Amino acid sequence: MPDSGESPPTGATVLRGSFRAFRGRLTAASALFCGHQAGEALVPVLVGVVIDRAVGTGDPLALVFWLAVLGLDFLFLSTCYRFGARQAWFADVSADARLRMQVADRMLDPRGGAEAGRLPGTLSNIAVSDAKRIAVASFMLPLGIAAVMAVLVSTIALLTISLPLGLLILLGTPPLLWLIQKVGKPLERRSETEQERAAQASGVAADLVGGIRVLKGMGAEAAAVRRYTGVSGTALGATLRATRAEAGFLGSVRLANGLFLALIALVGGRLAAEGDLSVGGLVAAVGLAQFLVGPLEMFGAVSAQLAQARASASRIADxxxxxxxxxxxxxxxxxAPRGALALHGLDTDGIDGVDLDVPAGQLLGVVAHSPEAATGLLRVLGRETEPAGGRVTLDGVALAELTPERARSAVLVAAHDAHLFAGTVRENVLAGAPGAEPDPALTAAQADQVVEALPRGHETEIAARGSSLSGGQRQRIALARALAAEPPVLVLHDPTTAVDAVTESRIADGLAALRRDRTTIVITTSPALLAVTDRAVVLRDGRIVGDGTHAELLDDPDYRALVTG
Structure with missing residues (x-):
């Protein structure tokens, strides 16, 4: 959302802002395109002049002169189009980049919220497809302005050649433009729906691809196919409706243009038959009428593009x-935070009024009976959401009082499904600690074994999302990345679910050794990890029902059943 004091952006302000950001380029492109269209409109006029003043009179000098003028006109109009297209293209690609950066800035805002209710594929669709539709409008707008110039020059030429023809175009063009605008309204509505459905299909596809291994492991491929087929079918239906609307719109525009031009040709023919027009004048009038097909169709194309751009601008504004x-x-x-963490009456998803003190330097295990409680605690500690009630403090200072960047650097939450990025092992491990030495963290996470097995060791390239590694390898490298950051408070969520029991025990020992005297919270039911904790608490029904060492809590049958399976 905009900062306090600023009006929230709307689709109209997003579109206008895109045009305003490159108004210099757009103005230059419009002027050059107008020169091109004026030159194009003068071609049939000059041909008529050649016929009347050179061919009709048999004057060779006049023929050479007017042909030279016609040649200069072609040179002028081609030069104008060449440089005008450069300016418009620059505005197009620059507007595209600007809009994508605006969307990316909002998605990367430390305060979050942009992803709520939207799948990753939906966000990508907005950043790429919607931004491009608005950017293309930056190219089309100067062409629309140039089309107005073409009609204006043609009208003046026709008024000079024949007053009735000039008046016909002058008075007939505004109603035609009004009709085009009205016919384009359904296209705008359906374009917005089309983009929304396409974004949903992209989001579902990205979601399914991200979890493809889980789906295969569960044997749920058929259900995934059915889900995507349904969403894709809905998107296809929306696209077909939008395409039909566009086809109907362009067909209506061409029909209206054709009837209008037929009327111009009819009036011009009658005037020539009655002797009110010369042969050259008739040729010029017919040529201008044919030339006007392009500008009038351009009105339709620009109107269609602006309709789609307005729909996309509304989605970006949302x-x-x-x-x-x-x-x-x-x-x-x-x-330099000491790392003393405390929950005061914390109330969030799965947690109801919890009070908990975690002294600086303690290794705390949290055993949650419900995934909802674990997720709710992680989201609050990671500053992904505000608690419904209560507060969390670090060294006596409420996390809500810190900037999100500062809070997350002091309390680092390493989620269970942490992703790896495309790049080398070293780059992934040191993502939060540039310039540090990765080996201690790799050793503690038992990821040094992974590195030794890779063809280029630390410099081995990892595919996006770590898809080139096994689940256990990805998990160990992700844990090493969290350890390498060395935050004052580290919160881990089930960091060893994809490794064998022997490796898990070694990771537990390495974690305890590397994080000695630094606050660490491990949300897990792993006996190996809980065995190395200084203390463990049990969350059930939103409240703490057990607090003690792992050995002490094993006397509780419910706890023992939960952590030993």
């Missing part, structure tokens, strides 16, 4: 207006 998930904070907290 994204930019997404409410933030957390507040901006107003402080940075201590420069």
């Amino acid at each position: 994204l930019l207006n997404s409410p933030h998930a957390v507040g901006a904070g107003n402080g940075s907290g201590p420069d």
Whole structure:
């Protein structure tokens, strides 16, 4: 959302802002395209002059002169189009980049919220497809202005050649433009629906591809295919309806243009038959009538593009207006946090009024009976959402008072499904600690074994999302990345679910050794990890029902059943 004091963006302001950002380029392109269209309109006029003043009179000098003028006109109009297209193209690609950056800035805003209710593929569709539709309008707008110039020059020429023909075009063009605008309204509505359905299909596709291994493991391929087929079919239906609307719109525009031009030709023919027009004048009038087909069709093309651009601008405005998930904070907290974390009456998803003190340097295990409680705690600690009630403090300072960047650097939450990025192992491990040495973290996470097995060690390239690695390898490298960052408070969620028992035990020992004297919270039911904790708490029905060492809590049959399976 916009900062306080700024009006929230609308589809209209997004579209106007895109045009305004490159108004210099658009003005230059419009002027050059207008020169091109004026030159084009003068071609039939000059041909008529050649016929009347050179061919009709048999004057060779006049023929040479007017042919030279015609040649200069072609040179002028071609030069104008060449440089005008450059300016318009630059505005197009620059507007595309600008809009994509605006969308990316909103999605990457530390306060979050843009992703709420939207699949990743939907966000990509908005950033790519919708931004491009608006950008293309930057190219089309100067062409529309130039089409107006073409009609204006043609009208003046026809008024000079024949007053009735000039008046016919002058008075007939505004109603024609009004009709084009009205016919384009359904296209705008259906274009917005088409983009929305296409975005949903892209989002579902990205979601299914991201979880393809899980789907195969569950044998749920058929269900995934049915889901995508349904969403894709809906998107196809919306696209076909939008295409039919566009076809109907362009067909209606061409029909209206054709009837209008037929009327012009009819009036011009009658005037010539009655002797009110010379042969050259008739040729010029017919040539101008044929030339006007292009500008009049351009009105339709520009109107269609603007209709689609307005629909896309509304979608981008909706994204930019997404409410933030957390507040901006107003402080940075201590420069070197000790890491004392406390929950005061915390109330969020799966948690109901929890009080918990985690002294600085403690390794705490959290055993949650429900996934909802684990996820709710992680989202609050990671500043992904504001708690419904209560607060979380770090060294006595509420996390909500810190900027999201500062809060997340002080309390780092490593989610269970943490993704790896395309790049080398070293780049992934040191993503949060540039310039550090990766080996200690790799050793603690038992990821050094992964590195040794890779063809180029630390410099081995990893595919996007770590798809070139096994589940256990990805999990260990992700854990090494979290450890390498060395945050004052580290929160881990089930970091060893994809490794064998022996490796898990070694990871537990390495974690305890590397994080000694630094606050660490591990949300897990793993006995190996819980065995190395200083203390463990049990969350059930939203409240803490157990607090003690792992060995002490094993006396509770419910706890023992939960952690030993």
